[in-house]
Amino acid sequence: xxxPAVYGVLALFPSAENLxxxxxxxxxxxYSEIDAYTPYPVHGLDEALDLPKSKLGILVFLMGxxxxxxxxxxxxxxxxxxxxLLMGGKPYNSWPAWIPVTLEGAIFFxxxxxxxxxxxxFNKLPYFGHPVLGSEAMPDIMRDKFALLLKKPTxxxxxxxxxxxxxxxxxxxxxxxxxxxxxxxxGAAWWARTIAAIAAACLVAAAGxxxxxxxxxxxxPMVNMENQPRLDPEMxxxxxxxxxxxxxxxDGTVPRGDMPILSDSPQSGGRSLIxxxxxxxxxxxxxxxxxxxxxxxxxxxxxxxxxxLGSGYQAQPADLQSSTLRSVPDGYIYWVISQGYGPxxxxxxxxxxxxRWAIVRYIRALQRSQDAPEQDVRWHxxxxxxx
Amino acid sequence: MSEAxxxxxxxxxxxxxxxxxxxxxxxxxxxxxxxxxxxxxxxxAIAITSLMALLGFSAVGYMISTGIGTMGNNVPVVWGFLIxxxxxxxxxxxxxxxxxxxxLLFRQRWRNAICRIxxxxxVFAFICAMMFPAIHIGRPxxxxxxxxxxxxRDLWPDFRSPLIWDVFAVFTYFSVSVFFWYLxxxxxxxxxxxxxxxxxKRAIFSVLSWGWVGDARHWLQYEQAYLLLAGLTTTLxxxxxxxxxxxxxxxxxxxxxxxxxxxxxxxxxxxxGFAGVVLVFAFVRTTMKLENYITMRxxxxxxxxxxFLSCVMxxxxxxxxxxxxxxxxxxxxxIFVNYVFGDQWWxxxxxxxxxxxxxxxxxxxxxxxxxxxxxxxxxxVTLGMWMERYTIIILxxxxxxxxxxxxxxxxxxxxxxxxxxxxxxxLTLLLLFLKNIPLIAAWEVKPDIVQELARRRTSARDxxxxxxxxxxxx
Numbered sequence: 003x004x005x006p007a008v009y010g011v012l013a014l015f016p017s018a019e020n021l022x023x024x025x026x027x028x029x030x031x032x033y034s035e036i037d038a039y040t041p042y043p044v045h046g047l048d049e050a051l052d053l054p055k056s057k058l059g060i061l062v063f064l065m066g067x068x069x070x071x072x073x074x075x076x077x078x079x080x081x082x083x084x085x086x087l088l089m090g091g092k093p094y095n096s097w098p099a100w101i102p103v104t105l106e107g108a109i110f111f112x113x114x115x116x117x118x119x120x121x122x123x124f125n126k127l128p129y130f131g132h133p134v135l136g137s138e139a140m141p142d143i144m145r146d147k148f149a150l151l152l153k154k155p156t157x158x159x160x161x162x163x164x165x166x167x168x169x170x171x172x173x174x175x176x177x178x179x180x181x182x183x184x185x186x187x188x189g190a191a192w193w194a195r196t197i198a199a200i201a202a203a204c205l206v207a208a209a210g211x212x213x214x215x216x217x218x219x220x221x222x223p224m225v226n227m228e229n230q231p232r233l234d235p236e237m238x239x240x241x242x243x244x245x246x247x248x249x250x251x252x253d254g255t256v257p258r259g260d261m262p263i264l265s266d267s268p269q270s271g272g273r274s275l276i277x278x279x280x281x282x283x284x285x286x287x288x289x290x291x292x293x294x295x296x297x298x299x300x301x302x303x304x305x306x307x308x309x310x311l312g313s314g315y316q317a318q319p320a321d322l323q324s325s326t327l328r329s330v331p332d333g334y335i336y337w338v339i340s341q342g343y344g345p346x347x348x349x350x351x352x353x354x355x356x357x358r359w360a361i362v363r364y365i366r367a368l369q370r371s372q373d374a375p376e377q378d379v380r381w382h383x384x385x386x387x388x389x
Numbered sequence: 390m391s392e393a394x395x396x397x398x399x400x401x402x403x404x405x406x407x408x409x410x411x412x413x414x415x416x417x418x419x420x421x422x423x424x425x426x427x428x429x430x431x432x433x434a435i436a437i438t439s440l441m442a443l444l445g446f447s448a449v450g451y452m453i454s455t456g457i458g459t460m461g462n463n464v465p466v467v468w469g470f471l472i473x474x475x476x477x478x479x480x481x482x483x484x485x486x487x488x489x490x491x492x493l494l495f496r497q498r499w500r501n502a503i504c505r506i507x508x509x510x511x512v513f514a515f516i517c518a519m520m521f522p523a524i525h526i527g528r529p530x531x532x533x534x535x536x537x538x539x540x541x542r543d544l545w546p547d548f549r550s551p552l553i554w555d556v557f558a559v560f561t562y563f564s565v566s567v568f569f570w571y572l573x574x575x576x577x578x579x580x581x582x583x584x585x586x587x588x589x590k591r592a593i594f595s596v597l598s599w600g601w602v603g604d605a606r607h608w609l610q611y612e613q614a615y616l617l618l619a620g621l622t623t624t625l626x627x628x629x630x631x632x633x634x635x636x637x638x639x640x641x642x643x644x645x646x647x648x649x650x651x652x653x654x655x656x657x658x659x660x661x662g663f664a665g666v667v668l669v670f671a672f673v674r675t676t677m678k679l680e681n682y683i684t685m686r687x688x689x690x691x692x693x694x695x696x697f698l699s700c701v702m703x704x705x706x707x708x709x710x711x712x713x714x715x716x717x718x719x720x721x722x723x724i725f726v727n728y729v730f731g732d733q734w735w736x737x738x739x740x741x742x743x744x745x746x747x748x749x750x751x752x753x754x755x756x757x758x759x760x761x762x763x764x765x766x767x768x769x770v771t772l773g774m775w776m777e778r779y780t781i782i783i784l785x786x787x788x789x790x791x792x793x794x795x796x797x798x799x800x801x802x803x804x805x806x807x808x809x810x811x812x813x814x815x816l817t818l819l820l821l822f823l824k825n826i827p828l829i830a831a832w833e834v835k836p837d838i839v840q841e842l843a844r845r846r847t848s849a850r851d852x853x854x855x856x857x858x859x860x861x862x863x
Contacts, residue, residue, distance in 0.1 A: 038604070041412070041831075043608040058614055076537060103553070109622075110565065112621045113622065116614045117618060124610040127607075129600045134604075144582075144583050145583075146413040
């Protein structure tokens with residue numbers, strides 16, 4: 003094994019003043035590539051080492067301007083273009099209201115550019131292979147010692163022993179020869195590892211985002227109003243004596259717009275109640291709809307009184323096609339629908355008066371449709387609308 | 390030997406480090422705390438503060454699982470303790486930036502020893518502050534709804550609303566404060582890297598210090614970045630509490646709708662922040678044996694800031710009263726009278742007593758250097774500034790323009806539990822910081838120590854020259 007290549011020679015100095023006096027001496031000795039390492043910023047070193055002024059400010063200005071434009075653009079594009087919001091009669095492009103966000107955008111981008119730009123772009127950090135980082139002197143430099151490094155120039159010969167002597171002559175001690183850092187070209191395995199690591203990081207970030215936005219907020223007790231302590235229709239509730247969640251109206255309640263039926267039998271109802279609705283296609287259509295909803299289950303679609311429920315249904319619904327019911331007045335049927343008859347329940351609470359009268363009209367139509375006389379059929383055949 | 394700048398005697402200041410100091414000794418003293426086991430009192434303290442924090446979390450959990458009826462806020466006082474605490478903690482969080490950033494721009498070198506702890510106070514106060522809006526939004530598991538991101542609802546936040554300005558301001562301020570704090574820590578992490586024995590800790594500090602080697606080129610860029618950050622953060626510090634104040638000032642509630650609110654809030658924030666920092670230092674400098682670095686002169690200067698800001702606050706209160714009178718609006722005038730003579734008169738009276746009268750003690754130089762007095766005054770100011778936010782938020786809301794809706798606000802045990810919990814979180818984080826992170830920015834204080842040692846050498850070797858320096862003739 004040959005000796006590792008020399009990176010440079012490092013020496014420690016007890017104070018910043020020693021450092022500042024040593025640099026001109028070493029420069030006079032012909033050493034041009036001098037690095038200084040100090041525990042805190044030493045003013046004067048930049049002139050002694052001819053360091054160029056920092057250009058960080060220009061970068062920060064540009065990125066700050068970018069942040070300002072970006073934030074302003076975000077507010078403008080979202081609130082005036084993509085989803086125009088009208089708030090308090092202000093114009094869509096209410097630019098004065100976007101100044102605070104613009105300012106914050108500029109500062110956010112400016113500060114992070116200043117810090118990260120300094121570390122990454124200008125100082126080329128993180129770098130864990132720096133020769134000085136591995137030197138014996140590193141803890142001393144970070145504590146209270148000041149170091150000078152004579153770097154080996156790339157184009158001219160360099161004698162480490164002579165450099166060490168020059169450093170000692172300038173006041174340095176604890177001289178160290180630092181080896182060149184080993185730079186290996188990354189192989190295929192390195193690239194595979196790096197790409198896998200980046201892919202894994204992306205996956206974790208994506209899963210984390212989905213988890214935080216989509217999954218986490220849906221875990222109980224973090225439910226978003228879909229679970230409410232509320233009684234839905236027909237739900238039981240032990241609060242009331244009858245265990246019903248829904249309340250019945252008190253006896254004798256009359257809905258707005260309704261008239262109570264004062265007659266006490268179907269016969270007297272048939273005498274006193276008159277159908278207020280005309281015979282029209284709209285009324286019949288409405289009657290058919292309500293009849294199919296409320297009546298057809300027991301009385302059958304044609305009113306034959308054969309329940310759909312079959313023989314399991316014990317009661318015998320009335321045959322609306324019977325001659326008795328063909329001859330009763332409209333008021334009779336209306337009274338029965340409203341008040342109930344025998345096992346048939348009252349429907350006054352579920353069907354509005356107009357709908358009940360419409361059902362009566364439809365029942366009349368049903369009755370006429372069954373056993374229709376020849377004349378009706380002929381009218382129908384010629385498309386007659388004789389009435 | 391470089392020449393020290395000689396100031397006329399009336400401008401000359403006491404040394405900013407005292408006693409037996411050296412730059413190696415500073416590292417030894419400050420960084421050793423991280424490697425050694427803390428004393429028993431630290432464990433007792435952190436046990437108490439974590440219990441307080443736990444109490445706060447329980448209160449929040451109880452409130453969320455049961456309902457907001459467990460808190461005291463209800464129409465018309467819909468902004469209760471949560472918003473009072475938010476504004477209070479944001480205010481405490483302003484001292485760090487003002488000390489480390491604005492004093493840096495004014496080249497006040499005494500800030501160097503105290504900036505790290507002050508920045509920690511900022512960061513932790515902001516963590517406490519940010520919890521409150523998160524709870525207040527009602528569904529704390531959906532905080533991302535505050536941010537403009539493309540979502541399935543196709544909705545964006547309304548950028549005309551002061552509340553969204555607030556989100557941006559607080560988020561920016563917090564992230565920038567943490568970043569600034571971390572940037573200052575990088576050289577100190579590099580020192581720790583070489584000191585710690587454990588391999589794992591060394592690896593952690595290596596990564597945290599980005600492989601910092603103290604290269605003069607790096608320092609040049611570093612100082613430039615530090616200065617740029619200071620300039621930008623100054624703007625930020627002044628803007629954040631201004632924007633918080635617009636949450637109030639941009640509404641039409643009597644007592645809120647005033648143009649003096651932004652500067653008034655910024656001064657109040659700085660005032661409570663300085664008081665909070667004095668309180669922290671009063672305990673930290675003796676318990677952590679930092680008297681040589683955080684000297685009585687530091688405390689004296691901080692107390693002068695408290696006194697100055699107290700006078701500005703008194704002026705702001707007077708101007709608030711003038712605005713109320715000049716508005717010729719019965720409701721606005723009534724609100725101001727109601728602060729001091731209303732149902733909850735004690736809130737307004739405590740505010741004025743603690744913020745304007747009590748700090749006047751600090752005109753006496755002896756009191757500025759007396760720890761019991763400064764603890765009394767800054768505790769009073771902290772309480773008074775909390776009361777000021779209570780007065781502004783709650784006493785303005787409970788008497789608005791519609792007398793039919795006037796109400797009264799009574800905090801519940803849940804409210805008090807959440808407030809106590811936030812104090813517990815703050816103190817727990819502070820204790821963890823004192824144990825685990827270098828609590829003095831060593832790289833900033835080291836040049837001051839070198840300067841002080843040079844001054845002492847000059848005066849020992851050449852008393853005549855030192856005497857001339859004293860009288861400003863050199």
